[in-house]
Amino acid sequence: MAEDDRTETYLALTALVVALCSLLITTGQLLGQYFATADGYRRCQPSVMGPWAKRTRLRWRWAQFRFEVLYSTPDIFLHEFGVDASDLRLGNVPGAERITGSLESESGTMIAPHSFSNPSDEMVCWLPLLAVLHQHEREMQPHGCYKASYDKLLRHDRFPLAPALTIRERSWDFMSPDIVRPFATTNISDIGVLARRLGMTWVDFRPDDGVLRAEGKEHMITSTTVRSIGIVLQYMRISARPSSLADEKNERYKAVKDELYIPVREADAMGFGVLPGFDPLGVPEYRIGTIDDVLATMDLFDSSGSSSNTIKDIRRIVPRVTFGFSDLIPFASPMIRLRGSTVIRIPIPSEYSVGLTCHVEGFVIFHRRLREYKEARNGLVSCQTDWVLQRYEELRDQFPMWEDEVQANRHANSRHISFLEKVHDCWDEATKYFIRLQEQCQSPSARFQYVELMGVHIVHAIHYWNDAWEHLRGQHGKAARLHYGLRNWIAEGAHVYFDYLPDIVEDMRRKGFDDEGVVHEAWFTMMFRAFCWWRCHYMVPGQDMIHNPSILPSRYWNSQLPVYIG
Numbered sequence: 001m002a003e004d005d006r007t008e009t010y011l012a013l014t015a016l017v018v019a020l021c022s023l024l025i026t027t028g029q030l031l032g033q034y035f036a037t038a039d040g041y042r043r044c045q046p047s048v049m050g051p052w053a054k055r056t057r058l059r060w061r062w063a064q065f066r067f068e069v070l071y072s073t074p075d076i077f078l079h080e081f082g083v084d085a086s087d088l089r090l091g092n093v094p095g096a097e098r099i100t101g102s103l104e105s106e107s108g109t110m111i112a113p114h115s116f117s118n119p120s121d122e123m124v125c126w127l128p129l130l131a132v133l134h135q136h137e138r139e140m141q142p143h144g145c146y147k148a149s150y151d152k153l154l155r156h157d158r159f160p161l162a163p164a165l166t167i168r169e170r171s172w173d174f175m176s177p178d179i180v181r182p183f184a185t186t187n188i189s190d191i192g193v194l195a196r197r198l199g200m201t202w203v204d205f206r207p208d209d210g211v212l213r214a215e216g217k218e219h220m221i222t223s224t225t226v227r228s229i230g231i232v233l234q235y236m237r238i239s240a241r242p243s244s245l246a247d248e249k250n251e252r253y254k255a256v257k258d259e260l261y262i263p264v265r266e267a268d269a270m271g272f273g274v275l276p277g278f279d280p281l282g283v284p285e286y287r288i289g290t291i292d293d294v295l296a297t298m299d300l301f302d303s304s305g306s307s308s309n310t311i312k313d314i315r316r317i318v319p320r321v322t323f324g325f326s327d328l329i330p331f332a333s334p335m336i337r338l339r340g341s342t343v344i345r346i347p348i349p350s351e352y353s354v355g356l357t358c359h360v361e362g363f364v365i366f367h368r369r370l371r372e373y374k375e376a377r378n379g380l381v382s383c384q385t386d387w388v389l390q391r392y393e394e395l396r397d398q399f400p401m402w403e404d405e406v407q408a409n410r411h412a413n414s415r416h417i418s419f420l421e422k423v424h425d426c427w428d429e430a431t432k433y434f435i436r437l438q439e440q441c442q443s444p445s446a447r448f449q450y451v452e453l454m455g456v457h458i459v460h461a462i463h464y465w466n467d468a469w470e471h472l473r474g475q476h477g478k479a480a481r482l483h484y485g486l487r488n489w490i491a492e493g494a495h496v497y498f499d500y501l502p503d504i505v506e507d508m509r510r511k512g513f514d515d516e517g518v519v520h521e522a523w524f525t526m527m528f529r530a531f532c533w534w535r536c537h538y539m540v541p542g543q544d545m546i547h548n549p550s551i552l553p554s555r556y557w558n559s560q561l562p563v564y565i566g
Contacts, residue, residue, distance in 0.1 A: 101138020119489030365494030
C-alpha cells in the first residue's frame with residue numbers, strides 16, 4: 001500500500017512538472033508573441049544607436065494589446081548664441097543642447113568622446129557626424145569666434161551661429177518599411193551650412209530631385225530618396241587616421257585655422273548667393289548667386305534694362321564675369337567679421353565676386369587720385385575727405401598688407417589682430433559718417449540715401465572694363481594714365497572710376513540731392529569703406545557653378561525643408 005502511494009506521488013509530481021513546463025513554454029510563447037509586436041526594438045539597441053539606446057522604451061497599448069517602440073534621436077539645427085561657449089543653454093528653444101565639444105556638452109548630447117572614430121556598418125551615421133561636430137566646435141574655441149561681440153553701430157550684441165540639437169522622441173509605428181535604422185533630422189539650409197563649415201564642397205545640390213552630394217576634408221555626404229520619407233543622407237568619414245594623437249591634433253589645428261569660416265548668419269547666407277542687408281544704412285537683401293539674380297538686381301538700379309544688357313554684352317566677350325557689379329558686395333554687406341577674432345573667411349556669394357575695391361590697383365590709384373584731388377584744390381577739401389586720406393595713409397604706413405593684396409590673401413585666417421581691429425575701426429567710422437549724413441539730409445529738396453549713391457556707382461562701374469581698354473588702345477581720343485608698375489587694364493579701370501565722378505554727381509542731382517561737395521566726399525568714403533571691408537574678410541574661391549555648385553540656390557536659404565540622416 002505504501003509502495004502504491006509512492007508511485008502515485010511520483011506520477012503526480014511528474015504530471016505537475018510536465019504541466020509547469022507546459023505553462024512556462026506557453027507563457028514564453030505568449031510573451032514572445034507580445035514582444036514580437038515591438039517592431040523595430042532590435043534596431044534601437046546600443047550596437048546601432050550607441051548611448052542613445054538608453055532612451056529606447058516600450059509602451060503598452062491596451063486598446064491594441066501590443067507594445068509600441070519609442071526611441072529618441074536628435075533634431076540638429078543652427079542657432080544664435082548670446083553667451084560664451086561654456087553656457088549650453090538656449091533661452092527660446094526648450095530642451096536644446098548646444099554642441100561645443102566640451103565634456104558637459106558631449107554628455108548632454110549623449111556622445112562618448114572618441115567612441116565613433118571607426119563606426120561599424122550597423123551604427124547610425126549621425127552619431128559620427130555629431131562626434132565630428134563636437135570635435136570641430138572644440139577646436140574652434142581658441143580662435144575667438146564665440147566671444148561676445150558688441151556691435152557699436154547696431155547697438156546690440158552680435159551672436160555667433162552654432163550647431164545645437166533637441167532630443168525628439170519618435171514612435172517606430174510611423175517608420176517607413178524602407179528605413180532600417182533610426183534617423184536624425186535637420187533641414188536643407190542647416191545641412192548646407194554645416195557641410196561647408198566642416199570643409200566639404202557641395203558637388204551636387206538638387207533637393208528637388210533628391211540628389212545631394214558633398215565631399216572634402218575627410219568627409220563625404222551622399223543622399224537617397226526614400227518613399228514616404230524624402231531625402232535621407234548618409235555621412236561617412238573617409239580619411240585614414242593619423243599615425244599618432246599628436247599628428248591628429250596638429251593636422252586638425254592647422255585645418256581649423258586655415259579653413260574656418262566666420263560662424264555668423266550673414267556669412268552663411270553668402271554661401272547661398274544672398275547678400276545680407278544692412279539696416280542702419282537702409283540696404284536691403286540682394287540675391288546674386290546666379291547670373292539671372294545679378295541681372296534682376298541690376299534692374300533694381302537701372303530699370304531701363306540698359307545696364308543689364310551691358311553685363312550680357314561683356315559676358316559674351318569674357319564669360320562668367322560681372323565687372324563693376326561685384327562692387328556691390330563690399331558696398332551692401334555689413335561687417336561680417338567678429339571683433340577680437342582673426343577668422344575672416346566667408347563663402348563666395350557670386351561666380352565673379354572680386355573687383356577694383358579688393359585689388360591692389362584699386363587701392364593705389366584711389367590714393368594717388370585722391371591726393372591729386374586735394375592738391376588741385378590747394379588742400380581745401382572737406383574734413384571728411386581729409387579724414388579718408390589720413391586714415392588711408394595711416395593704414396598704408398603701419399601695415400604693408402593694406403595695399404598688398406597677395407600678402408593679405410596669404411594670411412586668410414592669420415592676419416594680425418591689430419591690423420584687423422584698426423581696419424574694422426575705420427569701417428565703423430565710415431559707416432557712422434553715412435548714418436549721420438542720412439539723418440542730416442532728410443528734407444525733400446536735399447535727401448541723401450546711401451543706397452542711391454551705391455546704385456549710381458554700380459550703374460557706371462559696369463562700364464569700366466570697356467572704357468579702360470578704350471584708354472589703353474587710344475580709341476576715341478582717350479589716353480592711358482600712369483599705372484605705377486601695376487596691371488595695366490585694372491589700374492586704368494581705377495582711373496576710370498574717378499572719371500565717372502562728375503556723372504555720379506549729375507545722377508545724384510537728378511535723384512534729388514544737389515550738393516557736389518558732399519557727393520564727392522561721400523563717394524570717397526564709400527570707396528574707402530569698401531577697401532576696409534575687403535581687408536577684414538577673405539572670400540573663399542568658388543567652384544564651377546554648373547558641375548560643382550559651391551554657391552547653393554538662394555531659394556534654400558532659411559528653408560525648413562526636412563532632411564533625414566540615416
